[in-house]
Amino acid sequence: MxxxxxxxxxxxxxxxxxxxxxxxxxxxxxxxxxxxxxxxxxxxxxxLEHWRFLLEPIGQRPPIGRVLLNTLVYASGVAFLVVLASSMAAYALSRLTFRGRGFYLGLVLVLHAFPAVSLLIAIFYVLRLLGLFDTLTGVILVQASLLLPLGVWVMKGFFDAIPWDLERAALVDGASRWIFFLRIALPLVRPGLFALGTFALIAAWGEFILPYTLIVSNRAWTLALYLQSLLGAVDLADYGLVAAVGLFYFLPVLGLFLLGQRFLLAIYGGGIKG
Known part of the structure; x- marks a missing residue:
């Protein structure tokens, strides 16, 4: 050719x-x-001197084990909430007819266009009002909500690809919408669930702006904040230590990407074949 x-x-x-x-x-x-x-x-x-942070705290910073656990809880919590809420909302938008459905679809798309940084002041006040400021729970809810519009549109494409005849047959046989969703629809869109979960996990793992703005005390630090504290040290930064922490931060998400890249490609396909 x-x-x-x-x-x-x-x-x-x-x-x-x-x-x-x-x-x-x-x-x-x-x-x-x-x-x-x-x-x-x-x-x-x-x-191996630069890897001393694995054995002992660096300065007044928290132990790396606690920081790693916070990051894992943060990323996995965001991924779980995004997959759970997106799959249920996308199924309703794909298979059900209700008043305002078209308006809601357009609204979801508009919400996805808003950059997170433009909402930081409003998010700050809302979390203060709810008592969730400076907590991992608050940041998880914010990050998940910002990823939901994309998640809903991605999962809607997968649910749209499920044949209607399959759903009609299940309903005629006595299955409820809920049973069809759990036992038939979700297994069929499993590639989309894995793709969205991988994407949300990677996005949360690498997030910096939201934790930096909404977390003050070091008890809820993520690896992004730990690394920033080394770069923003008052004294001269130890770039060997920065490189070691950066590599430690980078390797898990690299492994996750290599394992989930075929699922990530399914986001652009939007079908039920995997």
Whole structure:
């Protein structure tokens, strides 16, 4: 095919665009295990000194075990809420007819267009009013609510692909809407559930603005806040330590992405085949 001759140029262009990122990851890896780095060249052999944060707290910061647990609770809580609420709302919008359905669909799309940073002041006052400011629960609810519009639209595409004949047959056989949703619809859209869950987990794991704004005390710190505290230290930042913490922060989400990338591709397909 004539188009195949352009693939080498396309691959070269993508490599050129990815080169700064690859250099950054290489610097992260080299700096985490080297006493000093000149450019990308390690100086002084290998060392594990920068990984001391795994064994002892750094300064007044909380232990890394507590911070890691907070991050896991935060990311998994967001993923669970997004998948649960999105799947139920998307099923209702896809299979049921009710007053205001079209308006609600448009409203969900409009809500997705609002950047989170524009809502921070309102979110701050709401969490203070509810007593959820400076808590992981508050940040989980905020992050999940901001991801819900996208989740609803993604899952609606999967539910739309379920044949109506299948649902009619289940209802004729005596199944309720709830039984059909739990026992038939959800297993059919499992690729979408995994895709949305993976996306929400990765998004929450890498979130910085919301925890930084809505969490004050270090008892609820996530890894993003822990890393920022090292970069924003009053004294000179230890970039070897920063690189080690950054690598520690990066590796779990990299593994999750490699395991869930085929599910993430299903977001763009919007079908029930997996």
């Amino acid at each position: 004539p188009q195949t001759r352009f693939w080498p140029l396309l691959a070269l262009g993508l490599l050129a665009l990815s080169l700064p990122l690859l250099v950054g990851y290489l610097w992260l890896l080299v700096s985490a295990f080297s006493p000093q780095v000149h450019g990308l060249k390690p100086v002084g052999g290998l060392t």
